[in-house]
Amino acid sequence: MSALTDLAAAFALLLTPMMLFHAAWSTLLGIIIGSLPGLTATMGVALMTTLTYSLDSTSAILVLLCMYVGAIYGGSRSAILLNIPGTPASAATALDGYPLAKAGRAGYAMGLATVGSMIGTLVGILLLVLIAPPLAEAALNFGSFEFFWLAVFGIVISGQLTADTTPLKGYIAGILGLMVAMVGSEGIHAHVRFSFGSSDLAGGIGLIPAMVGAFGFAEILNAMWGRAGILATAKDKSDRILPTLSDVWRYKVTSIRSGIIGTLVGIIPGVGEDIGAWASYVAARRTSKEADRYGKGSHEGLTAAETGNSAVVPGSLIPAITLAVPGSASSAVLIAALFIHGIRPGPLIMIEQPQFVSQVGAMLILATLFMGLYGLSLTRAFVQVLRVPYANLMPIVFVLCVIGTYALSQRIFDIWVMVAFGLVGFVLRQMKYPMAPLVLGIILGDLLDKSLRRGLTLSDGDLVPFFTRPVSLVFVVIIALSILANFASVRRWVTGILARAEKRDA
Amino acid sequence: MTMSLADRLTAIVLGALGLSMAVGGYTMDRLEIRQIHPASIPGLVPMILGALLALCAGLLWREAARAREEDAQTFHDGSWLRLAVTAGLCLVYALVLVGWLPFFWSTAIFTAAFSAIFSWQAEASTFVRARSLAVSAILGGAVALGTSALFAEVFLVRLP
Numbered sequence: 001m002s003a004l005t006d007l008a009a010a011f012a013l014l015l016t017p018m019m020l021f022h023a024a025w026s027t028l029l030g031i032i033i034g035s036l037p038g039l040t041a042t043m044g045v046a047l048m049t050t051l052t053y054s055l056d057s058t059s060a061i062l063v064l065l066c067m068y069v070g071a072i073y074g075g076s077r078s079a080i081l082l083n084i085p086g087t088p089a090s091a092a093t094a095l096d097g098y099p100l101a102k103a104g105r106a107g108y109a110m111g112l113a114t115v116g117s118m119i120g121t122l123v124g125i126l127l128l129v130l131i132a133p134p135l136a137e138a139a140l141n142f143g144s145f146e147f148f149w150l151a152v153f154g155i156v157i158s159g160q161l162t163a164d165t166t167p168l169k170g171y172i173a174g175i176l177g178l179m180v181a182m183v184g185s186e187g188i189h190a191h192v193r194f195s196f197g198s199s200d201l202a203g204g205i206g207l208i209p210a211m212v213g214a215f216g217f218a219e220i221l222n223a224m225w226g227r228a229g230i231l232a233t234a235k236d237k238s239d240r241i242l243p244t245l246s247d248v249w250r251y252k253v254t255s256i257r258s259g260i261i262g263t264l265v266g267i268i269p270g271v272g273e274d275i276g277a278w279a280s281y282v283a284a285r286r287t288s289k290e291a292d293r294y295g296k297g298s299h300e301g302l303t304a305a306e307t308g309n310s311a312v313v314p315g316s317l318i319p320a321i322t323l324a325v326p327g328s329a330s331s332a333v334l335i336a337a338l339f340i341h342g343i344r345p346g347p348l349i350m351i352e353q354p355q356f357v358s359q360v361g362a363m364l365i366l367a368t369l370f371m372g373l374y375g376l377s378l379t380r381a382f383v384q385v386l387r388v389p390y391a392n393l394m395p396i397v398f399v400l401c402v403i404g405t406y407a408l409s410q411r412i413f414d415i416w417v418m419v420a421f422g423l424v425g426f427v428l429r430q431m432k433y434p435m436a437p438l439v440l441g442i443i444l445g446d447l448l449d450k451s452l453r454r455g456l457t458l459s460d461g462d463l464v465p466f467f468t469r470p471v472s473l474v475f476v477v478i479i480a481l482s483i484l485a486n487f488a489s490v491r492r493w494v495t496g497i498l499a500r501a502e503k504r505d506a
Numbered sequence: 507m508t509m510s511l512a513d514r515l516t517a518i519v520l521g522a523l524g525l526s527m528a529v530g531g532y533t534m535d536r537l538e539i540r541q542i543h544p545a546s547i548p549g550l551v552p553m554i555l556g557a558l559l560a561l562c563a564g565l566l567w568r569e570a571a572r573a574r575e576e577d578a579q580t581f582h583d584g585s586w587l588r589l590a591v592t593a594g595l596c597l598v599y600a601l602v603l604v605g606w607l608p609f610f611w612s613t614a615i616f617t618a619a620f621s622a623i624f625s626w627q628a629e630a631s632t633f634v635r636a637r638s639l640a641v642s643a644i645l646g647g648a649v650a651l652g653t654s655a656l657f658a659e660v661f662l663v664r665l666p
Contacts, residue, residue, distance in 0.1 A: 054661045191548040224592040225584035391624030395617040407663045449551040456545035
């Protein structure tokens with residue numbers, strides 16, 4: 001109960017005119033960014049990090065969280081109206097949202113998506129304030145051995161679950177991210193690696209320029225390469241926007257289940273909102289009495305997808321805050337932003353800033369309230385936003401990518417890094433390499449490097465403690481199973497064993 | 507280009523990168539002079555990562571070699587011209603104009619040029635084309651003024 005009391009107290013503290021103003025504009029901007037195909041939540045949060053570094057830490061984190069929540073929700077607008085997901089998280093939303101829009105019920109679909117997103121975020125917030133403190137406490141017992149496996153676990157699972165074609169490409173993306181993190185001064189002996197005599201490289205490759213490139217510039221190239229830039233929206237003839245209470249009540253089990261699934265998906269390192277939406281959608285369809293309506297404008301399917309992707313937002317913050325391991329690409333940027341604002345995410349957060357988790361929960365509630373307000377009141381206005389041509393939108397985004405990365409440390413080198421990551425990111429994307437493991441690799445590279453070498457120093461070069469400590473062993477088993485599951489021969493062998501066991505039981 | 511060909515080419519690049527990283531890690535200073543623990547040498551993790559990347563590159567090559575020729579295509583569902591113009595404009599702006607011209611002018615030129623090129627309608631009347639150019643010029647000026655003011659006056663950034 002104390003967690004909920006803290007949450008209420010933190011929420012009351014946020015109710016100042018300045019905080020409400022920040023929450024109002026940043027959520028609106030987030031929805032606009034999310035609704036525009038080609039601009040993703042991660043790009044929005046990365047660009048906003050560069051725009052908020054002069055704000056005080058509470059305001060800056062509020063702005064970033066509101067941007068994140070708004071952008072994930074905003075993706076549903078274009079998914080419903082255009083059948084083009086504004087962000088990858090809304091791909092499942094388009095399946096049932098667009099058929100509803102084609103039937104002239106775009107407004108009602110957006111209303112339903114809004115309520116679903118609100119429920120998802122609220123379920124996630126509840127789990128965030130309940131799970132994060134004990135998880136941080138448990139993580140206090142982690143040593144170098146456990147942190148090493150945690151970093152490996154993040155890369156392997158993220159690579160496995162986000163890869164489009166083969167997990168191998170996910171692993172490669174993760175290793176490339178780790179390699180990027182090896183550039184510059186290392187954390188134990190301060191030895192400079194792979195700088196090739198450049199003082200800029202000696203300082204390492206910054207996460208923000210890399211992410212703005214991979215998610216900003218690469219998105220611009222992707223958008224200009226792929227589409228003509230003229231968007232035609234579905235006509236809305238809805239009689240109402242606010243969903244009926246009976247609709248909301250009828251899908252209460254679906255909403256809560258999707259909220260829980262989304263949050264749990266969010267907790268898994270590097271696995272983002274799109275997986276949360278698909279997992280919730282598939283689970284809802286499997287248990288639904290109206291499964292045949294899925295994909296044809298099912299209210300339940302739309303609710304499940306939107307609840308699932310929105311619940312990932314608070315879920316992804318659980319490992320980000322307590323372990324400094326991001327649950328999604330956007331939360332990876334948030335971790336970098338927290339460091340910029342003097343907050344050190346990790347197991348010590350509950351000792352150094354015990355109120356931080358409830359503060360984040362309260363900020364998310366505020367973002368959810370504004371999201372609901374805009375979602376239900378500005379439905380038709382957002383249709384106009386979608387008509388902005390790419391020819392006018394993309395140069396503005398690129399200018400922000402350039403000046404945003406430069407502003408952080410005022411180095412021209414950061415602009416070069418952003419451009420390089422944009423070009424490489426575009427090529428990798430075209431070849432179906434996921435970006436989330438790459439980002440996770442850059443974030444976790446330092447942790448993995450230091451933990452392995454510290455662990456080996458503690459054990460005098462002995463590898464045994466890496467495999468015998470209980471938490472390490474659990475990580476090792478999960479990692480091994482995840483990798484082995486990719487081999488067809490192993491899958492056949494396991495299926496054979498299970499079939500023989502079933503026969504014996506029968 | 508088929509995905510399997512693209513994967514084979516990537517496997518060669520990644521293999522070379524992995525081996526270079528492994529060799530770089532192996533030949534890296536082991537800081538014996540500072541008497542550090544041999545298990546904490548700075549090149550340890552780069553060596554492991556390089557070897558892992560080379561291994562993954564080998565597996566990628568094998569997977570690509572097994573794939574059928576009629577498999578998925580890559581770099582096929584877009585416009586090379588639009589991509590080249592976008593990349594060209596962005597690179598000229600980020601790598602040449604910024605730092606060479608004052609930020610206001612580089613941004614105004616880039617934004618106006620980008621908008622004018624991509625909203626150009628060759629078949630439209632002279633009036634429509636003139637209006638489109640005017641909109642691009644106004645957009646360029648507004649974006650340059652807005653970003654310069656925001657970063658220089660509000661965030662106190664010394665613009666490039």
